[in-house]
Amino acid sequence: MKTIQVATTVNGDGAEFVCGHDETLLDALRNRLGLTGAKEGCGTGDCGACSVRLDDRLVCSCLVLAVEAEGARIDTIEGLAQGETLHPLQQSFIDLAALQCGICTPGILVAAKALLDRNPEPTDTEIRYWLAGNLCRCTGYDKIVRAVQDAAAKMRSA
Amino acid sequence: MALDSSSKRVFKVVGTRPPRPDGVDKVTGRALYGADVSAPGMLVGRILRSPHAHARIRAIDTTAAEALPGVKAVVTARDFARLEGDKIIDMGEDRTSLRDVRDNCLARDKALYDGHAVAAVAALTPEIARAALKLIAVDYEILPHVIDVDAAMRPEAPVVLAGRAHENVPGGMSPNVTNHCEFGHGDLEAGFAQADRIVERSFTTAATHQGYIEPHACLASVTGDGRADLWCCTQGQYNVRDICAELMGMQASQLRVTASEIGGGFGGKTVVFIEPVALLLARKSGRPVKIVMSREEVFRATGPTVSASIDVRIGMARDGRITAGEAVLRYSGGAFPCETVDMGAQAAFACYDLRAVRTLGWNVLTNRPKEAAYRAPGAPQAIYAVESVVDELCQGFGLDPLEVRLRNAARKGTKSSYGPTFEAIGLEATLEAAKAHPHYSAPLGPGQGRGLSAGFWFNFGGNTSVSLSVNTDGTVGITEGNPDIGGSRASISLMAAEELGIPYERVRATIADTSSLGHNDVTDGSRVTFAVGLATIKAARDAKQKMCARAARIWGIDEEAVLWEDGAAKPSGPNAGDFPPMTLAEIAAVSFKTGGPIAGHNEAHADGAGVSFGVHICDVEVDRETGATKVLRYTVIQDAGKAVHPDYVEGQMQGGAVQGIGWALNEEYIYGEDGRLQNAGFLDYRVPVASDLPQIDTVILEIPNPGHPYGVRGVGETPIVPPLAALSNAVSRAIGHRMTRLPMSPPRVLEAINAGR
Numbered sequence: 014m015k016t017i018q019v020a021t022t023v024n025g026d027g028a029e030f031v032c033g034h035d036e037t038l039l040d041a042l043r044n045r046l047g048l049t050g051a052k053e054g055c056g057t058g059d060c061g062a063c064s065v066r067l068d069d070r071l072v073c074s075c076l077v078l079a080v081e082a083e084g085a086r087i088d089t090i091e092g093l094a095q096g097e098t099l100h101p102l103q104q105s106f107i108d109l110a111a112l113q114c115g116i117c118t119p120g121i122l123v124a125a126k127a128l129l130d131r132n133p134e135p136t137d138t139e140i141r142y143w144l145a146g147n148l149c150r151c152t153g154y155d156k157i158v159r160a161v162q163d164a165a166a167k168m169r170s171a
Numbered sequence: 172m173a174l175d176s177s178s179k180r181v182f183k184v185v186g187t188r189p190p191r192p193d194g195v196d197k198v199t200g201r202a203l204y205g206a207d208v209s210a211p212g213m214l215v216g217r218i219l220r221s222p223h224a225h226a227r228i229r230a231i232d233t234t235a236a237e238a239l240p241g242v243k244a245v246v247t248a249r250d251f252a253r254l255e256g257d258k259i260i261d262m263g264e265d266r267t268s269l270r271d272v273r274d275n276c277l278a279r280d281k282a283l284y285d286g287h288a289v290a291a292v293a294a295l296t297p298e299i300a301r302a303a304l305k306l307i308a309v310d311y312e313i314l315p316h317v318i319d320v321d322a323a324m325r326p327e328a329p330v331v332l333a334g335r336a337h338e339n340v341p342g343g344m345s346p347n348v349t350n351h352c353e354f355g356h357g358d359l360e361a362g363f364a365q366a367d368r369i370v371e372r373s374f375t376t377a378a379t380h381q382g383y384i385e386p387h388a389c390l391a392s393v394t395g396d397g398r399a400d401l402w403c404c405t406q407g408q409y410n411v412r413d414i415c416a417e418l419m420g421m422q423a424s425q426l427r428v429t430a431s432e433i434g435g436g437f438g439g440k441t442v443v444f445i446e447p448v449a450l451l452l453a454r455k456s457g458r459p460v461k462i463v464m465s466r467e468e469v470f471r472a473t474g475p476t477v478s479a480s481i482d483v484r485i486g487m488a489r490d491g492r493i494t495a496g497e498a499v500l501r502y503s504g505g506a507f508p509c510e511t512v513d514m515g516a517q518a519a520f521a522c523y524d525l526r527a528v529r530t531l532g533w534n535v536l537t538n539r540p541k542e543a544a545y546r547a548p549g550a551p552q553a554i555y556a557v558e559s560v561v562d563e564l565c566q567g568f569g570l571d572p573l574e575v576r577l578r579n580a581a582r583k584g585t586k587s588s589y590g591p592t593f594e595a596i597g598l599e600a601t602l603e604a605a606k607a608h609p610h611y612s613a614p615l616g617p618g619q620g621r622g623l624s625a626g627f628w629f630n631f632g633g634n635t636s637v638s639l640s641v642n643t644d645g646t647v648g649i650t651e652g653n654p655d656i657g658g659s660r661a662s663i664s665l666m667a668a669e670e671l672g673i674p675y676e677r678v679r680a681t682i683a684d685t686s687s688l689g690h691n692d693v694t695d696g697s698r699v700t701f702a703v704g705l706a707t708i709k710a711a712r713d714a715k716q717k718m719c720a721r722a723a724r725i726w727g728i729d730e731e732a733v734l735w736e737d738g739a740a741k742p743s744g745p746n747a748g749d750f751p752p753m754t755l756a757e758i759a760a761v762s763f764k765t766g767g768p769i770a771g772h773n774e775a776h777a778d779g780a781g782v783s784f785g786v787h788i789c790d791v792e793v794d795r796e797t798g799a800t801k802v803l804r805y806t807v808i809q810d811a812g813k814a815v816h817p818d819y820v821e822g823q824m825q826g827g828a829v830q831g832i833g834w835a836l837n838e839e840y841i842y843g844e845d846g847r848l849q850n851a852g853f854l855d856y857r858v859p860v861a862s863d864l865p866q867i868d869t870v871i872l873e874i875p876n877p878g879h880p881y882g883v884r885g886v887g888e889t890p891i892v893p894p895l896a897a898l899s900n901a902v903s904r905a906i907g908h909r910m911t912r913l914p915m916s917p918p919r920v921l922e923a924i925n926a927g928r
Contacts, residue, residue, distance in 0.1 A: 033298075038425065042208075043206075043207075046395075048200070049200070049203070049204075049206075049207040050200020051200070051201070052204065052206075052384070052385065052434070053206065053383065053386070053463075054384040054386070054434075054466065054467060054853075055466040055853050056465060056467065057851065057852055057853070057854065058851065059466075059853035059854050060384055060466075060853050062384055067683070088280055089200070090199065090200035091199070091200050093198075093199070094861070098321050099195070099198065099199070101318075103198040103199065105195075105196075106198050107190045107191065107194035107195065107198060108190060109818070110188070110191070110658065110816075110818035110819060110822055112194070112197055112198070113435075113656070113657035113658060113819070113822050113826065114383070114384075114385070114432075114433060114436075114656055114657060114796045114817070115193070115196075115197030115198075115202055115432065115434070116204060116384045116385040116432075116435060117384050117434075118197050118198055118435025119198075119200045124197060137866075138862075140861070141861040141862040142861075142862045144861045144862075145860040145861050145862040145863075146858075146860075147861070148382075148384055148853060148858060148860065149384070150381075150382045150383055150384055150435050150826070150830070150858060151435055151657060151822070151826045151863075152822055152825060152826050152828075152829075153822075153825035153826045153828060153829030153830075153859075153864065153867050154829070154859075154860075154861040154864055155825045155864075155866050155867045156818070156821075156822060156825070157861070158866075
């Protein structure tokens with residue numbers, strides 16, 4: 014099968030890969046670039062475990078073609094922490110036990126970051142509707158909402 | 172050295188809420204789950220599945236697929252090792268037939284449900300694998316199918332599997348009826364004669380899926396000299412090893428299974444589906460093979476729960492005393508025999524102290540996927556039906572549903588409805604806490620309803636091995652054999668730190684592969700914090716004893732004259748000698764000079780798990796135009812025995828409650844007339860999302876379990892039991908019509924509202 018060469022930026026670093034014309038961005042991230050933080054929970058855009066940002070836009074990477082990454086800026090869970098310093102969202106998720114199995118956590122953190130970037134002081138309801146596309150089967154979402162609020166408060170006072 | 176601490180002990184570390192040791196890995200994307208690893212030369216494995224609900228497999232022609240360039244192996248059921256008869260695999264809480272597991276992994280003579288695996292390929296790329304599946308020609312003879320449990324019991328029903336009925340099933344029934352059970356005591360007729368009111372109702376509950384977000388995934392590698400490695404997401408690597416070794420005709424010692432991080436299981440990853448198939452393909456191709464299920468495959472071929480049809484009859488006196496209770500449960504565990512109905516029949520009336528009670532259970536084969544455990548398997552359905560009828564009786568007499576449950580509550584000394592007499596249990600305390608909770612007395616608005624349900628689960632202990640090494644720098648490593656499905660590394664580390672008297676941060680818990688530690692039963696039965704915790708405490712005591720012996724040797728006194736206190740060895744009294752205490756770190760630092768490395772270990776079958784009770788309160792508002800139910804407020808009250816890491820205990824209570832809410836309101840397996848599953852995806856199988864829900868408030872009670880040194884009870888399963896009836900009772904009260912069918916999806920609620928107009 015014919016492959017296509019793609020040049021993109023992932024978490025601030027230049028990245029190149031070849032992919033099939035029908036390959037998803039999720040598969041390219043995981044299989045071509047070795048970034049397995051984004052997970053495939055459904056492959057149909059229903060669970061949000063593969064959430065990444067494409068030029069700041071929050072997307073399900075299983076619904077984006079890998080070739081769409083050409084010339085774009087991709088941000089994944091692997092780029093959320095600054096070296097050893099966790100992002101406040103990551104720290105709050107650990108501190109408030111907002112994860113159990115952890116499979117949905119990368120997608121939820123990427124989505125929550127996108128929320129706080131546009132709305133630094135969301136209500137609980139705004140958090141719940143923003144994260145409605147990210148399924149979590151372990152926590153019942155309670156501690157996730159609290160952790161997002163905790164991180165938002167810390168980021169506002171930072 | 173006092174090793175038998177009293178249950179009134181004061182904890183230093185247990186009960187605190189430190190960060191979990193695997194937290195950073197899991198918030199940075201570094202943690203490796205089932206699908207996250209690869210191997211050099213790896214092939215892609217794909218499964219061909221039956222499009223028919225029930226069909227005889229006349230022949231499978233794989234020649235065209237094998238001839239496709241890039242295809243390295245094709246396998247069918249014939250590639251499994253020959254089984255001499257059947258073998259029952261002890262899964263800990265559960266048992267399973269090896270033959271059934273094999274025939275579920277790859278269909279042998281018949282495809283028994285839509286999605287049943289019939290063949291598999293390994294190829295260079297996913298595209299080639301997909302193309303190869305299309306080239307496999309399966310000659311099916313389509314057979315009539317049966318999906319509904321009640322229909323499958325009828326004598327004229329299509330027979331799913333013949334000759335599988337257990338000997339206690341009476342003759343003359345459909346061959347689909349495979350299991351029967353009966354529990355209870357007392358004189359039912361006399362009990363019902365004392366009742367002022369008897370309510371009899373029939374209920375149905377849909378099959379639901381565990382819905383873990385991580386699809387099943389594995390990577391298998393088999394070498395020419397008969398050794399194999401398997402990486403997979405599982406709740407129990409040892410059972411995976413034992414089953415796969417049998418099916419492959421291998422020695423268990425030659426198959427090493429490593430559990431990946433696990434992306435949810437809830438019981439659904441206690442069995443094998445793709446793992447033996449990946450091993451077959453790896454052996455045949457001579458290359459590593461990775462199989463990752465799609466979400467559609469997860470829905471069609473794994474999980475789900477039993478579907479159920481239940482009759483309940485309860486008699487109550489005017490004062491709220493239950494005089495007799497009776498339930499008949501008809502469960503279908505899909506296309507293979509299953510014993511889940513036994514647990515339902517035992518759990519149905521477990522919350523009550525009854526003089527006359529009887530439950531009958533039947534398991535029935537249908538053309539559905541083989542049932543897999545899901546949190547308290549069998550109990551939510553049975554308790555839903557019982558708690559619904561109790562609620563209706565309370566309404567009929569105008570009695571407070573909490574008072575009625577308190578009046579009839581099982582307590583210490585109660586002969587349970589399933590036989591054993593209860594030890595110290597927390598049901599009464601849980602009900603009292605519910606009564607005292609502000610939620611219970613908060614006012615309700617118009618169109619709103621409040622529902623209440625108690626719940627119960629047995630809990631399980633089981634076979635456990637733990638090894639604990641004392642490092643020379645004063646830190647401690649624990650090797651345990653159960654995947655961390657929701658914070659167990661943290662709770663195990665807390666118990667080790669508590670017992671040894673060292674900081675939590677100095678302990679690291681690692682999950683062993685099957686070659687590195689003795690057997691551990693699967694992560695089920697809410698057993699890990701209880702049983703692995705127990706083994707960890709005993710392993711720590713073993714290490715403490717050895718450290719005391721080292722101190723005795725250094726001091727030149729008798730071992731018996733040394734005790735362990737506050738993380739250090741000390742002379743037991745003034746007569747023993749005057750030596751300053753030696754800390755764990757000090758003893759460890761000189762261990763190579765005092766007899767070598769120090770380690771503790773424990774291998775045991777843990778008994779005394781201690782049953783668990785919970786009470787849930789739920790407020791709903793029903794939209795009378797659409798039939799949609801909104802959960803307004805939800806409170807979970809549960810006895811944890813001792814909450815080792817309260818955050819993760821609350822997490823179990825909240826997560827279980829929300830799974831139960833989904834079961835009650837939306838989730839169901841929907842089949843077409845053709846017997847095919849119509850909603851095999853998260854869009855149409857709708858699990859609760861964040862915007863559906865309120866906060867889930869929790870109250871943890873701690874009534875110590877006498878079977879554990881810290882009083883721990885398992886907490887993971889009980890929380891899914893009460894939501895079904897709590898929601899149904901709330902909706903029934905809100906709309907003034909008794910709901911008897913789950914899920915209460917908007918069309919069904921609307922139908923009930925319209926019927927009452």
